[in-house]
Amino acid sequence: MCRRRCAIERDPVCGMQVDPEQAAGKRVYEGRMYYFCSPACLAKFDRAPAQYAGEQGSRDGAEET
Incomplete structure (x- = not known):
């Protein structure tokens, strides 16, 4: 579990949320x-990697706080 303030990322292969x-x-x-x-x-x-990188790639939300 994310104890500090952090962004949840998305697995580019299956789309699952990942801490x-x-x-x-x-x-x-x-x-x-x-x-x-x-x-x-x-x-x-x-x-x-090229198959997965562009479509569901991890989102860089950490800087948006």
Whole structure:
């Protein structure tokens, strides 16, 4: 659980909400950080990052507070 003030991100593979502090994994792709709910979603992203990066990519809401 996010104890400090933080943004909830969206897993780009399945669309599930992910607390960055509890993410099963994370990757930087084209300068942007993506967070994953499970190792399975992370593996799918690793196989084809361009397929997932633009559509449901994590939202950078942390700066908007």
